Amino acid sequence: MARLLHMPEVAANAVEAVLQGWSIAENVPFSADEVIATVETEKAVVDVPAEADGVILKTLVPEGAEVEVGAPIALIGEPGEKVADLDALLAQLGMAAPGRVTTPGRRDVTEPPATERTAGGAPAANGSAGRVFSSPLARRLAGEAGIRYEDIAGTGPNGRIIRRDVEAAIASRAASARASTATAEAGPPAAPASVPASVPADVRAGVRAGVPAAAPAGVPAAGTVTTSTAFTDVPHSRIRKAVASRLTASKQTTPHFYLRGTARVGRLMKLRRKLNDGAPVKISVNDMVVKAAARAHQLVPAMNVIWTPEAIRSFSSVDMAVAIATERGLVTPVLRSVERMTISTVASTVRDFAERAKAGRLRQEELEGGSFSVTNLGMYGTEEFAAIINPPHAAILAVGAARQEPIAENGKLKAGTVMRVTLSVDHRPVDGAVAAEWMRTFLSLLENPVRILA
Template sequence: MAILLRVPEVATGSTEAVLTEWLVSENSPFEAGAALAVLETDKAAVEVEAETSAVLLRHLVDGGSTVEVGAPIAVLGAVGEDVSAVLAELGGNVAAVTAAAGAAGAAGGTAADPAAPARIFASPLARKLLKEAGIPLEAVAGTGPNGRIVRKDVEAAIARYEAAATAAATPPAAMPSATVLPAATPPASGPPTAPADAAPAKRPGAGFTEVPHSRVRAVIASRLTASKQTVPHFYVRRTARIDALLDLRRQLNAVSPAKISVNDLVIRAVAVAHVAVPDANVIWTDDAMRRYDTVDIGVAIASARGLVTPVLRNVSALSLSAISAQVKTFAQQADEGRLLQRDLEGGTIAVSNLGMYGVDEFTAIINPPQSAILAVGAGKPGPTVVDGELQVATQLTLVLSVDHRAIDGALAAQWMAALVTAVEEPLRLVA
């Protein structure tokens, strides 16, 4: 019997997503677990997987359409099965459903008017990206069905505009209050430039520049504000000597094809501390404390698209080279916008490292529902007393932000002691 495929909840609290592309065409069979379509949320792309083997009989919405959670997007069943009965549940036939989907995709469309200019079709995602970039629809040629503007068209247009901006002349020093906007290079069918008030620009005499919020930046702001307002943070600070750690890193990199960073070693040390103090490997829920069997650690990555924190799984079982390779993969996927929703979920703790920027120390905001985040500063030489003698050692400042609902002060101090021991005695990281 034919059934409807509906939009799953792709992220906690989400009400809609963009169906960016179909991975299975109409009348094509698929196996259980196969990816049928890709949904895009504010921060990641999520594949819709099949629960059972079947045939995708009919697409009910086009790629690029905005869809609500629970809305039907396709009809599944057996080869050649009649879909009319299923479509009747929607209160219409195939044509009506397809027309409704097309109307939703062409946001702001109106009835045909012979005297009106030709309507430009674009997916909601394409429209949103163009608005954020300050590029008018008319400046982009669509390559999708019926000339529809899709994501790859937007990315190509943005690349052209960025190239034009790079080649633009620098404003003269005698006119500091004005910024010369770069001349765009739109396709032949479009207007010569984007509207000045649509692009991020410093207006003459205004004294400031307004840059519209990206979707990722808006989500980051919302989540971190909620975290700081609802999660009772407290902080534990320790300083660790890392000369032995740096020496181990040099030895490893002399023989390893994958270069190990200090951050990779710190991530491994966090896993060692979690194994030593398992009561810290928890998160708070309204009904119970949830304790995890594996150590999953988030890694804060400042990508070209914004801050993301993908999660490394079962870090206590990973080698240093495996940790290094996975972090590099996450960084590349973050820059390209290819992180999946499942990459961003889970974990009880995250690591945020600003040491490469020369920051001595800082405190980070917890990424809910995780219970802690470790802020890592720069390793710098300084005086320290060892066995009663004053010595110079490379010291690293570590600040742990903790959710007091899940972890008490004494437990946090015990965990930090285990972390510092792992960092100062780095052979524990390769055991």
């Protein structure tokens, strides 16, 4: 018997998610555990498997739609099942009226019941008067930039809109905005009485090259980039909003305390050069820091914990998150059982995480778990900084740059390479003495790096 497929809660406490794509077309049979759809959360992409054999009789939301958790997204039938009147069946299931979904970067829209949806019935920029084909990544980038993807000319197969098309539209809009600003500074002619002169000339002229249509005076369209001669407003990405919410809650509810330490890392840098000599996988300083932190967790197991409302939870394996910056915001994928990884495995895993994070292809389970985070700004020349704990972790290590400085040894000054680190700790599960013992152990490992590889 036919039933409704609902948007799953793919991440804890998630209230909505984006339906990135359908893996199975309508009326095509699928098997149990086969992926039928892909859903995007604030930070990850999640495959939705089928619970049993069946067929998609009708999709209820389009690709790229933002849907509330629990809302119907498709009508699923038994294998071989056919329904003569889908609208009548949907009415029986309480779906008589089309649902409201949101495409990122656009206002709420009411989806028509037709399987092939059009962009307002008008020919799209890619020459198609019917469905506008585009990649999920292209739609997301367009939404985050406040551009209607239907207005972008596609250069992919069969006119499909792909990433480079969106990037070209964004660049074109930026160039147009700069030209408008220059014209305004030169003294543009007065605008018609119905449009304020403060509105840029390209907006008054209408949408072209992917520029959103003008909103009423003083009210920018939802999701658009608002530009004036003094400032530019770029709408928050889903990742940035999620990070802002989590870190605000962390700073408000987690009692932070901080420990700072300095390590002489000359031996560490020499060991890294030897390991990278002819190696297929290049090892970064951060990879060695992660491995040293995992070893310190083994030697000071009281740090390998998190706080829960009922108890302090202690872990037998060391799972650590690594902060990775992307254009859309910060993500923290978790390395599992780092104590059992070789240093080259750590390096290759972190590199894989970084590549997939930038493409928006991390899986939700890769962003969950762990008790500790490492964040490194040393590659930017930052000497020292403090980080906010990533809930529910008990601590985060902020790593600065390795720098040549004068150091004292046996009463004499000489040049040496040092690195400063700051440990932010949750005082609920970890006492100051435990954190201090961990820091002493960690710094000793950096200064005697052969022990990291043991």
